[in-house]
Amino acid sequence: MPGAARGGKAHNARTRASRALKRKNDAQEIAELDRASAAAEPGSAKTFAELPLSSKTRQGLKRAGFLDLTDIQAQAVPYALRGRDVLGAARTGSGKTLAFLIPVLEILYRRRWSNADGLGALIVSPTRELAMQIFEVLRQIGAMHTFSAGLVIGGKDLKHEQDRLRRMNILVATPGRLLQHLDQTVGFDCSDLQVLVLDEADRILDMGFANTLNAILEHLPTGRQTLLFSATQTRRVKDLARLSLDDPEYVAVHDAEANAHSTPAQLEQFYMVVSLDRKLDTLFSFLRTHTQSKILVFLSSCRQVQYVDEAFRKLRPGLPVMALHGKQKQTRRLKIFQDYTRSKHAALFATDIAARGLDFPAVDWVVQVDAPDSAATYIHRVGRTARYQAQGKSLLFLLPSEEHGVLAQLHGVDVPITEIKAKEAKVQSIANQLQSFAFQDASLKHLAQKAFVSYVRSIHLHKDKETFSVAKLPLTEFAAALGLPGAPKIKLVKDAQKAQRAEAARAPAPGGDVSSDVSSASSDEASDASLSETDERPAAQAPKVRTKHDRLFGRTNNTVLSAHYANMVDTDDAGFDLDDDDGELLTLKRAGHELDEELSAPASHELSKRQILQGQSKKAMAAAGKRGKADKIVFDDEGNARSLYELQNEEAFRQQGDVAAQIAAHEAEERARMAEADVVDKERAKRKRQEKKRRAKEIERQLAEANGTRAPVAELAGGELDVDDLPDLVLPGDDEASDEEAAPPQPKRARTATLAEQEAQALALLGD
Incomplete structure (x- = not known):
């Protein structure tokens, strides 16, 4: 026993000596790293081995396969290691993720951060997919460190996150769920936060998180170090930098090999002028001829992504098709993200949720079916391909009315883009197949109507009204291309058409005087007033030919499709509530409330058949007072008609006798x-x-x-x-x-x- 006690004491002494030696070596390494960081010149290093990094970080980088530095990493990392705030700007795909993850690990290591110290670094990302990608890279390069890291992105059990949040040293989060934890989770303390990272800050602001971000900053200490990275430096980003950064180092990297262009030199960029009704035909033909490629297709709305995905699954273009949009549940979005990342040949239909920061490996083509709302969005979209040193191609579909305005914006930011034309012999028309699918499947037809409305709404919400005009769109042809028997009537389209006619009426005619302009304007207003609610076609347009499908949809005994088709196509004064974010087909406005006025209207105001039938219905006639109170007629045994609810007054009853x-x-x-x-x-x-x-x-x-x-x-x-x-x-x-x-x-x-x-x-x- 005495020998065992002496052996235990000796072991404890050796352990204490080993720990003391380790602490001494760590202190010496940290002191050397601090001296090397102070002397390091930003932009001078070419590899990670040349940077003053700890051995644990070097091992993690080597195991993950990161050897050479990119320009943004060589410029930003030395400043961040000195403890300075950094405002970084670089094009998409330039390696900004490592530019802030390496300083996060190094700062916490040099300050000997442990699990007992709480939250030391906070990384805020605009989207869930980007947050997951950042967290995965952090796990790879930080595997040798002992920090605990967590991912908070919403879509999961809040209680499950709250139980583990208090033990995290590094947290990657989206703004909404992070603010929820800051407000509701007891014990979640950020008072000792060392580093705050705002990734894709411009995207965070564009997605409407400005107020959320301001509320988050109020919970954080002012003595922190802040790293803000963005692909574009807008005025709002600079305002955010002034509020959250303290005397920052501005790091802007422009690729010299790209000849001062905003996009990589290895990216080939093309555009094609395509009419609205031929977009899906051209897209399908493109997929059929590129079955051995990995393609990312951008559309403007979630409903369009849903419809194109469902329709192309039925059409089978020859390669797997997937869809990624904001209306999917978190588990579904994660599975799609992982499946497309692992795929070699596939097509992913996506909204701009996939346009920022996501690193899909080996994307061959980026196809933009709908034009971007700005040049910055275009740059982010095409940035999903040609990342780092890889090659890539992009294709942009433009309507004839959009060509001049969009190209002017792209040329303004030095985007080299070349026009190409499709071979008509290889463009396959799919309109008849889509119409057949819509006729057989009511849910697909309803989804096509949602896609139609959401696209029109996206055009209406564009700021550049000269380039993107709803009144210029061939909506009837577009509806037929989606497989619909008719174009749903939307109130904003009618308003845009009336505004266009009024503007045309106010414009002076060439060589004409003022009096002729006034007379023409008054005649146009008169024609607008006499225009039927149910017939808004221009005079030069030929009347629509009724097909057998139209007649079939018009039958009243079709319990599924006829009523829905009547609501969508035959509604005379129908409109949709565009304040809803879903772009749903929502509640239709009732037509013909004032039946008296409509039935007594002059002959010049023509009523639709539907309005006439409404006016002749029992309910409408009762409301108009034509038959007084609601009544029900019954017949006695002799066949005499009488009212079921017939009542006599007392005088009439007494006249019949005692x-x-x-x-x-x-x-x-x-x-x-x-x-x-x-x-x-x-x-x-x-x-x-x-x-x-x-x-x-x-x-x-x-x-x-x-x-x-x-x-x-x-x-x-x-x-x-x-x-x-x-x-x-x-x-x-x-x-x-x-x-x-x-x-x-x-x-x-x-x-x-x-x-x-x-x-x-x-x-x-x-x-x-």
Whole structure:
């Protein structure tokens, strides 16, 4: 025992000595790293080995395969290691993620941060996918460190996150869920925060998180170090930098190999002028001819992504198709993100949720079916390909009305883009197939209508009204291209068309005087006033030809499609609430509230068939006062019509005679009627009784013949056959026969034994 005690003490002494030596070595390493960081010149290093980094960070970088520095990393990391705030700007795909993750690990390591110290670094990302990507890179390069790291992105159990949040040293989060934890999670303390990172700050502001971000900053200490990175430096980003950064180092990296362009030199960029009704045809043909490529397709709204994904799954373009948009649940979005990352050949339809920061490996083509809302969005979209030193290509679809305005914006930021044209022989039309799918599947048709409305809404919300005009869109042809039998009427389209006509009326005619302009304007206003609500086609446009599908949809006995089609296409003054973010087809406005005014309108104001039918309906006529109060007509035995709810006043009742006399007369009338009914009922009961007796004798005779004896069944059975045990019969000539045959069978009272059971009992006795 004494020897064991001495051995234990020796072991403890060696352990303490080892720990002391380790602390001494760590202190020496940290001191050397601090001196090297102070002397390091930003931009001078070419590899990570040349930077003053700890051995643990070097090992993590080497295991993850990161060896060479990018320009933004070489410039930003040395400043961050000195403890300075950094405002970084670099094009997408330039390696900004490592530019802030390496300083986060190094700062916490040099300050000897441990699990007991709480939250030391906070990284805020605009989207869930980007946050997951940042967290995955952090796990790779920080594997040798002992820090605890967490991911908070929403879509998961809040209680589960709260239990683990207090033990995190590094936290990667989206703004909404982070603010929720700051407000609600007890014990989540950020008072000792060392580093704050705002990644894709311009995107955070564009997505409407400005107020959320300001609220987050109020929870954080002012003595922290802040790193703010963004692909574009807008005025709002600079305002945010002034509020959150203290004397920052501004790091802006421009790729010299790109010849001062905003996009990488290895990116080939093309655009194609495509009419609105040929966009899906061209996209499908493009996918069919690039089945061995990895393609990322951008559309403007979630509903369009949903519809194109469902439709192309049915069309089978020859490569796997996926969809990524903001209306998917978190688990679904994560699975799609991972599946597309691992795929070699696939097409991903996505909204701008995938345009910022996401690093999909080996993307060959970025196809923008809908034009971006700005040059910055275009740069972010094409940045999903040609990342780092890889090659890539992009293709932009432009409407003829969008070509001039969009190209002017791109040329303004030095984007080199070349026009190409599609070979008409290779463009396959899919409109008939989509129409067939929509006719067979009501849900797909409804989704096509949502996609139509959401696209029109996205064009309406564009700031550049000269380039993106709803009134210039060929909506009828676009609806046919989606497989719809008609274009849904949208209020904003009518307003845009009226505004365009009014503007055209105000514009002076070439070579004309003021008086002619005024007269033309007044005539246009008069024509607008007389224009029918149900026929807003220009005069030069040919009338729409009704097909067999239109006639079929118009039938009232179609319980699924006709009513929905009528609401979407035949509604005369229908409109949609565009304040909803979903772009849903929402509640349709009622047409023709004032039936009196409409029915008495002059002949110049033509009413639609639907409005006329509404005006002739009982409900509408009752509301208009044509028949007074709601009533129901019934007919008595003599065929005279009378009101079911007919009421007499007291004076009319007394004119018919004395009350006692009326009561006596009514009682006498009812007694006579009941006496007649009793005679009929007794006669019917007598006939039924006789028929039952006849059937009983017939059964006895048949059973006796079957057994070779003339003995009655009652004697053979040892009992008496009760006539009442036979079922009720319907006699010929009964007034109730038709009613009993037509009515469904009703449950009857349980009897002692059915006729079949009595016959079986008799045969059993005979056998004995």
